[in-house]
Amino acid sequence: MGPVRVRSDAEHPRPLLDLPGEAGHTARDGTDTRNYGGLRGLSELRAAFSEALQVPVDQLVAFGNSSLELMYEALVDAVLFGLPGGSAPWPREGRTAMLCPVPGYDRRFAVCEKLGIDMIPVAMTADGPDMDEVERLAADERVKGIWCVPKYSNPTGAVYTPETVRRLAAMETAARDFRVFWDNAYAVHHLGEGAPRLADILSLSAGHGHPDRVFVFGSTSKITMAGSGVAFFGSSHANVSWLLGHLSKRTIGPDKVNQLRHVRFLPDAEAVRAHMERHAELLRPRFELVHTVLDKRLGGSGVASWTRPRGGYFVSLDVLDVLDGCAARVVELAKEAGIALTPAGATFPYGKDPRDRNIRIAPTYPGRDELGDALEGLALCVELAAAERLLAAGRPA
Known part of the structure; x- marks a missing residue:
C-alpha cells in the first residue's frame, strides 16, 4: 500500500550480513559449511527452531530460502512419484484435489493450478477452517490434502483452536495418502502479549493412528531477510526420508554458510x-x-x-x-x-x-x-x- 521509502543500511545496520565473521565457517559438529553435504541442514539451527515449529530436531529439515519452494517440492514429488502410504503417483489415480480455506494465500493456489490439482474452497471461521465441511469433503478419495496456516492465518489472522487441530489430526479420509500442509509461517509473529500456543498436530496425528498425515513448513522469511532466509520441513521419519530421497537427486546440500550465519544470529529459541x-x-x-x-x-x-x-x-x-x-x-x-x-x-x-x-x-x-x-x-x-x-x-x- 502506497509508496515506500528505501532505508539505508547506515540507518538500520544488519549484523546478520557480517556473519559468520571471525569465528569461521565451522559448525558446532565440525562441519565445514563451505563444503558439500549435510542435506538435513545444520543441527543447531534445527534445534533453534524446533520449539517454534513443534517438530523434534531429528524430524526437521533446514533447506533453501523459501518454504514455498519446499511446498512446491512436496507437491511435485507427490504428483510424479506418490507419497508414503499411497498406492501410486497422484495423477495415476485420476483427478486430485486440495481443500483450500478461504480467504487464503494466492501463491499456494498458484502451485495447485500449475500442477493441475483441483482446488475446493472451504470457508474460514475464527477457529480455523469449517471442520464439518472439511470432514465431509475428505470422504471423497480424490481429495488428497488441505492447506493450513494455523497461526495468524493469511490473511484473516485466525488461530486454529485445539479442537480444530484435533479434528484435523483424527478425521477419517478416503485417501490413504491425505496430507495436511501445515504452513506455520507466522509461528513466532506475535503483535502483543499472551501469544496463543497451537496444539501439537504432529503428536496428535500419530496418537490417532495417522503418523504420516502432516507436512510442517516454516521459514525465516519474515524473521530475518525475505530472500536470504532459511526454510524448514518437518514431519514423520517416513515423510522426512521420502523428501530427502527426492532432494538428494537435485542437490548435494543446502547453503550451510547461510544457515551458520542464521544460527549465530539466532542461536536458540530464546534468541x-x-x-x-x-x-x-x-x-x-x-x-x-x-x-x-x-x-x-x-x-x-x-x-x-x-x-x-x-x-x-x-x-x-x-x-x-x-x-x-x-x-x-x-x-x-x-x-x-x-x-x-x-x-x-x-x-x-x-x-x-x-x-x-x-x-x-x-x-x-x-x-x-x-x-x-x-x-x-x-x-x-x-x-x-x-x-x-x-x-x-x-x-x-
Whole structure:
C-alpha cells in the first residue's frame, strides 16, 4: 500500500550480513559449511527452531530460502512419484484435489493450478477452517490434502483452536495418502502479549493412528531477510526420508554458510523470541494505525468489516456487507489514486472471489507516514465503490 521509502543500511545496520565473521565457517559438529553435504541442514539451527515449529530436531529439515519452494517440492514429488502410504503417483489415480480455506494465500493456489490439482474452497471461521465441511469433503478419495496456516492465518489472522487441530489430526479420509500442509509461517509473529500456543498436530496425528498425515513448513522469511532466509520441513521419519530421497537427486546440500550465519544470529529459541519481540515493537503501531483509520472512516457504516489479528502480517478487509460485488472496484479506484493493493480475488482459488468482497491489506510494507495516507485513500475508495454499488441496486447510499 502506497509508496515506500528505501532505508539505508547506515540507518538500520544488519549484523546478520557480517556473519559468520571471525569465528569461521565451522559448525558446532565440525562441519565445514563451505563444503558439500549435510542435506538435513545444520543441527543447531534445527534445534533453534524446533520449539517454534513443534517438530523434534531429528524430524526437521533446514533447506533453501523459501518454504514455498519446499511446498512446491512436496507437491511435485507427490504428483510424479506418490507419497508414503499411497498406492501410486497422484495423477495415476485420476483427478486430485486440495481443500483450500478461504480467504487464503494466492501463491499456494498458484502451485495447485500449475500442477493441475483441483482446488475446493472451504470457508474460514475464527477457529480455523469449517471442520464439518472439511470432514465431509475428505470422504471423497480424490481429495488428497488441505492447506493450513494455523497461526495468524493469511490473511484473516485466525488461530486454529485445539479442537480444530484435533479434528484435523483424527478425521477419517478416503485417501490413504491425505496430507495436511501445515504452513506455520507466522509461528513466532506475535503483535502483543499472551501469544496463543497451537496444539501439537504432529503428536496428535500419530496418537490417532495417522503418523504420516502432516507436512510442517516454516521459514525465516519474515524473521530475518525475505530472500536470504532459511526454510524448514518437518514431519514423520517416513515423510522426512521420502523428501530427502527426492532432494538428494537435485542437490548435494543446502547453503550451510547461510544457515551458520542464521544460527549465530539466532542461536536458540530464546534468541528467536527476543528478536521477534523487537519485530512486534516495529509492527504493532502499523496495525494500530489500520484500525484507527478504518474505525474512524468506516466504523459503523455497514460498508466494510475487517479483522483485528493478534499477530501475523495481514488484515483481511471485506467490503460492502449489505451487497456483494465491490472489491474489484475498490482496487481499481485505489490504483487510479496511486495506491497499490493486492488484486481482488487473489485470496481465492483461480483468483475468483465469488462474492467479490475480500481485499488483503499488508500494513508491514510501506513507511508509517505513507501507510496513513494510503489507508485514508483506501477508505475513501471503499466509500465511493459502496455508494456506486448501492445506487446501482436502487438502494440509498
